[in-house]
Amino acid sequence: MQFFIDTADVGEIRDLAATGLVDGITTNPSLVAKTGRPFLEVVQEICEIVPGPVSAEVTATDHPTMLAEGRKLAGLAPNVCVKVPLTPDGLKTCKALTDEGTQVNVTLCFSAAQAILAAKAGATYVSPFVGRLDDIGAVGMDLIGDIVEIYAAYPEIRTQVLVASVRGPQHVIEAAKLGADVATVPPAVLRAMFKHPLTDKGLDGFLADWAKTGQTILSDEDGHGEPARRSA
Numbered sequence: 001m002q003f004f005i006d007t008a009d010v011g012e013i014r015d016l017a018a019t020g021l022v023d024g025i026t027t028n029p030s031l032v033a034k035t036g037r038p039f040l041e042v043v044q045e046i047c048e049i050v051p052g053p054v055s056a057e058v059t060a061t062d063h064p065t066m067l068a069e070g071r072k073l074a075g076l077a078p079n080v081c082v083k084v085p086l087t088p089d090g091l092k093t094c095k096a097l098t099d100e101g102t103q104v105n106v107t108l109c110f111s112a113a114q115a116i117l118a119a120k121a122g123a124t125y126v127s128p129f130v131g132r133l134d135d136i137g138a139v140g141m142d143l144i145g146d147i148v149e150i151y152a153a154y155p156e157i158r159t160q161v162l163v164a165s166v167r168g169p170q171h172v173i174e175a176a177k178l179g180a181d182v183a184t185v186p187p188a189v190l191r192a193m194f195k196h197p198l199t200d201k202g203l204d205g206f207l208a209d210w211a212k213t214g215q216t217i218l219s220d221e222d223g224h225g226e227p228a229r230r231s232a
């Protein structure tokens with residue numbers, strides 16, 4: 001499973017990219033607005049930090065303008081993935097951009113019928129919003145299961161399922177169990193995935209017992225933080 005981080009906050013992206021666990025970034029107009037910064041500048045900066053796909057969303061709703069915006073966004077960096085909403089004009093734009101070799105993430109997907117159309121339009125990714133379905137009493141993960149099942153029936157479908165609107169680690173676990181290709185997670189969710197009280201307790205115990213030995217692994221002769229030297 002690939003992990004994308006769902007944010008336009010460059011500081012968060014730098015911090016989490018350092019873990020080596022970040023495969024890409026997704027943004028949307030709301031996340032960009034939160035930064036208070038110029039959109040195009042933020043996208044370029046993110047593309048320099050993370051080599052993987054960086055989703056940047058068009059804001060027009062008519063095909064001609066969406067296409068022009070998409071081409072401009074794609075021109076910002078080779079790893080820009082243009083995001084379009086799942087509307088007739090959005091899928092028209094998706095088809096035109098993918099035909100030009102641009103990666104497209106079709107977003108705001110809330111049904112299997114929509115996901116079938118996104119695949120038909122040649123989307124690189126489809127983004128079903130599981131959290132927002134849960135918010136209205138539906139079961140977002142049921143949609144992921146349906147899409148994964150449908151896509152698996154057609155080997156010619158290359159569209160990847162990018163689980164979005166993720167509210168916690170459980171969404172990531174369930175998405176992985178279903179075989180989704182990507183989960184895009186808010187920074188807080190990725191950080192939460194590291195945490196378990198028994199890990200903290202166990203590490204504290206190991207270190208307390210180690211301290212009693214009075215030993216250290218590194219001595220003054222060792223280079224601190226150098227890669228291990230293999231004996232010949």
Ligand code: G3P
Pocket residue numbers: 006026027028031129131132164165166184
């Ligand atoms: O990428 C889509 C995601 O940002 C939406 O999340 O929490 O606003 O439903 P949310």
